[in-house]
Amino acid sequence: MTRRSSDSPAPSKTARKAAPRPPCGPDFGREAALLSAGARHVAGIDEAGRGPLAGPVVAAAVILDPARMPNGLNDSKKLVMEERERLFAEILASACVGFASASALEIDRFNIRGATLLAMRRALQALGQQPCHVLVDGRDLPPRLSCPGTAVISGDALSLSIAAASIVAKVARDRMMRRACPAYDGYGFSRHMGYGTAEHLAAIERLGPCPIHRLSFRPLRADLLDAAE
Incomplete structure (x- = not known):
């Protein structure tokens, strides 16, 4: 057995802490637990486009x-466009998918x-199968x-089903x-x-809003209020 000599410094609290775990991608654990408990179908739901000024x-x-999950499923934000497009096609070919929008x-x-x-x-209503x-x-949770449903914070980084939904929503919206x-x-x-890039903001300044702009979002709302005064 290796002993620490009396003149060796005691390890600090920081040194005794476990090394941080490397980040890992989403898994199927939540779904597997629900399936084992008797659920026949478990759906993941996610969205894309909360932040833009338009669309x-x-x-x-x-x-x-x-038995047919595509390889490489991950949070859509962690994938490049080519990976999202490939996975979008594979998800549609191997899974039950529904997607929808709000204008x-x-x-x-x-x-x-x-x-x-x-x-x-x-989107849930658009599924061809009714999940349990x-x-x-x-x-x-949507009303x-x-x-039954479970809200999962950062679910697209934790659940493969939610990650798949994030990819479908992102590609469909783009x-x-x-x-x-x-x-x-x-x-x-x-x-x-x-999204509110410099190019987009300059176009709004030059052209004004169009029918697919979100007039309740800043800076569009602020501009409309200023114009009304």
């Missing part, structure tokens, strides 16, 4: 097949939280769910914004997807 918020619901008008009417929950409920339980990214770009020329939606 819809898009939500997706995904029921993964445990900029609905965001202005219900606020972004309410519109996000509305899009999530619509849903795992929802974030702190909130009037047709099955495609919507790219399709909107020619209809609203001059804003550059295909480059910034509606």
